[in-house]
Amino acid sequence: MIDMTPDLTLVITAAVLVTVGVYLLLERSLSRVVVGIILIGNGLNLLILGAGGRAGRPPILGGPPGATSDPLPQAMVLTAIVITLGLTAFLLAMAYRSWQLNRHDEVQDDVEDRRIARLAARDRLAVADLDADDTSTLEQEAEEARDETDRAVALVDGPSDERPEPPEDRR
């Protein structure tokens, strides 16, 4: 059985790295975010390494019993390191491209999102309702339908005189 007590230094280092990384991750500048991601990635790699048992023992079978550590976490750490490396490279390229385009690498807000939020603050519709802003009322539409019986009824009713002119033919 492998001694599973993790090394305290390893755990504390991992905790510090992740803490600092999270702080940097909350920044707006992409290059600081990259540094934060590198730190968190390294912290987590140490965490995985710590999951393999007591530090300082070779992950090689065949030694005296109890003197080996688990090789699997080391294999996983290698994969994780490679993945973090690739992602860091990609993020750096993005930060550089952002600097090329904008002369800074700060992550911008979504313009469309802002626009909708402003409209919401003013209590306006996001979609301009083209059908709603024509001025015809139900009565005008009835007028346009030109039903003789309707007209007869409308003439009997009083308010028909106040009816505005029907709008010119739009269709």
Add this chain to the structure above:
Amino acid sequence: MNDWSWLVPLPVVLPLSGAGLTLALYRRPRVQRIVSVTVLVAVLVSAATLAVLADRGPLVAEMGSWATPVGISLVADRLSTLMLTVSAVVVLCVLVYSLAQDQGAGEESAPTSIYHPTYLVLVAGVANAFLSGDLFNVYVGFEILLAASYVLLTLGGSRERLRAGSIYVVVAIVSSFLFLAAIAAVYAATGTLNLAHLAQRLPQIDPGVRLTLQVMLLVAFAIKAAVFPLSAWLPDSYPTAPAPVTAVFAGLLTKVGIYAMIRTQSLLFPGGAVDTVLMWAALATMLVGILGAVAQDDIKRLLSFTLVSHIGFMVFGIALSTHAGWTAAIYYVVHHITVQTALFLVTGLMERYGGTLSLSRLGGLARLSPVVAVLFFVPAMNLAGIPPMSGFLGKLGLLQAGVANGTPLAWTLVVGSVVTSLLTLYALVKAWNKAFWQTPPEPLPAGPVPPGMIGATGALVTASLALTVFAGPLYAYTGRAAQALADRTPYIQAVLPEGDRGTGRSAHLASSPGGAG
């Protein structure tokens, strides 16, 4: 009986080899196209074959013949192969669509030579995540598909895409880190990462630790699946990508998260310890998502919000933790992959005709192109759940499962689902009215639309209708998949036939080290 397990790695290996080949052929776009289409057809064939074979029992392939708890195993059971088959159909349609788009002249977002390799890598990542029987390999699958998605999302490197891309990339990396931390903790607690082995060992560890591990994994998957309150990144980043890229992201990437959640909740942590929380999250996802959709003007953003909203339906089904709930959830995932992808493809067509995706500026598309109108209308009504289409069947299954559950919270969810369906109908009908029926404020610069794009979209819409026509056999299949999830033993026995180890040849290495066992 023949041993068909050699088929299992094909959906991962084929696209990866294809990616290498297309990268080498970057100077010959025509050959690239042929290779990509051939590879994806082969993936579809192998996935469909696996889905048929897996109905008899899970197929297991051990990588490099390393025995299971140490080596990596790929497992094809009903759930994973069903997901794989649907994904293969979708990625093939989207590829044909983007090829046709490529041929249309003057396209600002013309796929460059890097498009094909990246796209195939994405497919390989999705297949790996679905098939993997090992938690760390699931992580690797996620990273493969995410890395490919970063490239696809920032294709061209314009200002807007870079803005969207940086948000997307950072959020995805954070979720991957959470997943990685969870993996480290799981390994420290149990000494294994094989899913079947974990299913045996996790019940033996301290319940408090188990709950922590479960929550960590679920949070990581919930970010990927865009479950509220972890969903804000999705409507921000998806709409800026080219139409085929958005379509394949919307169809597949969130569903990989949902698939991982189903596995976690069924295989690793049965007993439904966090079902109440998941139910509330599902309700919030549905309502917040659809209210966001109602407010939008840009149709791609509107669809992105409906995507978030309908993730809530699937989480609802998962959180019910019953056979009926899982059956309906799996069916709903299948339905949603096809329908949401089809809708995003149609927006690409609309952009071709209208030159814009703003609902205020679009109009009269129904007169301009009745075909596109039909292609939008059918999946839109399907998404809203109009009978007799597959969206209705999936929702009906979820509602029945919720009613059968009977708790007040489940009833709240049932009401919430119905309200969400109505609001979906409202949002989509509004989009329909604005884009297809209203008189356009100014004449639209109707561009030419290659018939291949319409054909690919039409094929996907037909596929989504086929889900309705063949709903009986399909629902029975998802029912059997859910039954296997609830039983757990078929999966565990297939992976670990000899109690605690697989059938690989590495005999002397197979005794698993460490762990709390």
